[in-house]
Amino acid sequence: MRLFLCEKPSQGRDIAKVLGASRRSNGCLIGPETIVTWCFGHLLETAPPEAYGEQFKSWSLDHLPITPAQWQVEVKPKTAAQFKIIKRLLSEATTVVIATDADREGEMIARELLELCKYRGPVQRLWLSALNETSIRRALSALKSGQETFPLYHSALARSRADWLIGMNLSRLFTLLGRQAGYDGVLSVGRVQTPTLRLVVDRDRAIASFVSVPYWEVEVHLSSMGQPFIASWLPPSLGQDEAGRCLHQTLARQAVQTIIDGCAATVLSLQTEHFREAPPLPFDLSTLQEICSRKLGLGVQETLNIAQALYETHKATTYPRSDCRYLPASMFDEVPAVFDALLKTDPVLRHALASLDRSLRSRAWNDAKVTAHHGIIPTTESANLARMSELERQVYELIRSHYLAQFLPHHEFDRTQVELECGAERLTAVGKQILVPGWKGLLYENTEEDEPNYKSQVLPVLQQGTQCAVDDVELKSMRTAAPKPLTEGDLIKAMKNVAKLVNDPRLKQKLRDTTGIGTEATRASIIKGLIDRGYLLKKKRALMASAAAHTLIEVVPIAVADPGMTAIWEQALDEIEAGRLTLDAFVAKQANWITQLVEHYGSLTLSIPIKAGPTCPMCNASMIKRKGKSGPFWSCSRYPDCKGTAPIKKDTPRP
Template identity: 50%
Template sequence: ADWLVGMNLTRAFSVLAQQQGHQGVLSVGRVQTPTLALVVRRDQKIASFVPKPFWDVVANLQPQGGPFQAKWLPANANWLDEEGRCINQEAARTIAARCQSGQATLASVETLRKREGAPLVMDLGTLQQECSKRFGFGAQQVLDIAQSLYETHKATSYPRTDCRYLPTSMLSEIGAVVTALLHSDEKLSPVIDRLDQTLKSRVWNDSKITAHHGIIPTTAPCRIDRMSEEEFRVYDLIRRHYLAQFLHVHEYDQTDARLDLAGETFVASGRQVRVEGWKALFPRGKGKGQDGDDEEEEASGAQALPPLRQGESCTVVDLLVKDRQTQPPKPFAEGTLISAMKNAARFVTDERLRARLRESAGIGTEATRAGIIEILLKRGFIRKKGRTIVSTPVGQGLIAVLPPQISNPGMTALWEQALDQVAEGTMTLDDFMERQSVLLDKLIEIALQQPQLNLPEALSETCPKCQAKMRKRKSSNGPFWS
């Protein structure tokens, strides 16, 4: 099915483009094309984004226990946008002036003890996302390193896995893995001394195991002195996620306070760590939540609040009106693009299509996603800009003319689901191939009806001597017109 779609549509659109002066192949594929569409549409959103101003009123308060900040919560809906931000500058400045020299009273204080379990061990996609964000590594680079750690160094288990869980049969190997880690790196001794190898975290779950389990260190010691710096960084991330399973849950007190100040409501949130637990392994202010997403310490509610009690008075030290602006979406990096491919259903706006898709519906596999990004880079459809990935004019032009059936990530994810149905025996292979054949006929019909392709280089230069159209060609010295 992939071969039929890729071969026929690549040929159709490449010939169309060549007839209009564009040199080279316009490759079309069941996974690469919707991946390109994700990047193109993100870039379009960023380009068309118009920042809108809003205003925060922030009070610096001084109770008996120590200073903290609280933010004004506007009561008038006419002052708010759909995200609950104040868009009335005059109202914000009026409130700030009125509350400047008052006393705030704590109307309510609620503190809850929160417990956060250790992150699961790595699958390939999560490893690629983490290494992209932490170290700026490319997806293919991480796959190559993970493969080297598995094959050359014998340091970690099979990397091309989409599973973040471990089978209970491997509980018996915990001692051997931990011993091997200590033999490989004596600097781990303080961490290993704190481990409780009897802990059984949520990672041990036979029902979640797919073709392979999560990526973990092996039971054999390895030579970390023979690893490159990049290899060691990836290895270190893998072993930390394994060791985290044997440290206690991270516990903190989450406090939410509401204050009354001159008849206006101000709110403050904060947390105080009670048990560091597994987060001691991730010391850079970032850890993993239950859903695997990073929790930024500077995020809302991360200030350390002093002890507060209901009815207590707080002196207003000062009150600031902060000019803010809405921010455009961030461009993709390789890690976030891998994440978008894994969770294609998130980007589907069509309600009927969304209803047919599983929440976890993705495009591509753990083993192929890095290669797909490499293909798009090689074809010149996307390019790297620092740590981010942006689409090129050629990539944008291609997505503009392709039918949505081939560029929509949701449609492609539906194909993946249909393949699963064949594997489960709920759809026959003949039925699946028949559907592909019908779809392909439709797609080629659409391709043949395409008007002028709006691609750069398709509009060729004119020869200054004879005014004939010229074509851009490549040589060992670079491109030239002839």
């Protein structure tokens, strides 16, 4: 009997339908010589510290570090019944086809079960990028050998064990040290969550320490041959800061008067550059989450859930947890089928699809840049838009537009920069002339922030020596603005592009082409976990770190909170996946590092900078304990101006 082991029931039903496994049984679907069964995500979990000794039930510095010699897993209580079904089916199987999600976590979900149930038979791998019938049939005809994807399992195990070593040991270590210093909360430390938290804490610090500085701009309204345009005053080098801003009001006022007195500005020089902007690539998950955060106000987990529903439930788009924005060259042959499916899904597209050039082969079709997955695109199967929620439809349309953009020309424009002189003052004007709207036209809305009007204006015909009339001069009083709080989309982008935040040039170069902090599959859950633990507070779209988060970042070792360090760990996991580093060597190195940290910090006395209660959910101020009719509660320290409250909860001493 050949057993297909899927990651979740919906996936199992889709594969079973193609295999003809239609007879229902307990926890599986049965077909001729084939059975399809499924997990509910991870059925197993790494055993807690007490599984390695009763003494580890209590938290004590004397018990640290905890480094298992033989790692153990346990069946999750909620999924014990399904585990028993899979165990029985594995004992009867002659061949197992792993049909979990095509990534390292999917590999681990299946392989841990095979190992715990002592399955020793042949293993094959079904590698799916979409769950529509055509994609499943194609993948079934090209099954991979189990050995080919086995390194993914070791990579996932390495991630899991490193997370366990750091989370269990350092959470206990710093919580216990915090209690000695008078802090009664839990200081939860994680290999990925702590560096992620550091990004938000650093932004909060930058906002808190920011000092706004006044500066002045002079906007000059000019015209030539009756056509108006706007120019900006260029302060002299001695009167500007490093950003080119004028910090002296007197200097700006003098410039205004000089320009007014001059009555006309003379063109000194013109420089025109031609630009061709290629269509945006199809989405990977991070970019989709970033754009959905900015355009639709969605949280990153919400975006992932919607993308997963479009993939699993609606069969409208391909595998969502992709870290790649490119497409295999072979998929270009499927373009007609995708277009047909899009038209059946949404007949309103008929005119738009007819205007596309299906023969265009954009930069997206590039085998050399395709990883284990390809960009997120529509499938060759039509979908039912009426069954989608409004948000699902909006996300689907974003994915669709990125795909259709591949069949539109480049966006082409000329950008002209003009330098003018008025009296002794220098002015500059920038103009943009769109030559070919291309992909920014009918089907696709630009994902970048709109340019200021004066940078996208159409200039009149100018040449050196042209005299332009001064119609108006405006002195603008401005102030430098503090950095904006991070949104979930901003945080995802920062996690992915962590190399920009690293100063060490050698480390920066190593990180430039890596995935950064976390993976496409885990970043959303990391952010959600930080919010659920109360480390991150969400006010509308903005994220802010709580008082406990600031405490944690103050006391943990720099290396633990360093975004560059965790990205190097992720790089090591890629090395395991590639077979250039062994699981045992990686875990041993992590265990040795943890031992050194425990030895160093275990004898130190921490200075806890914040002993306050939680942060007010309404205004982000600190909270203090007050007594009410029903007992003590947290109240905003700004009461009665702010009436935010929160219940007092006891922290459970568990990382």
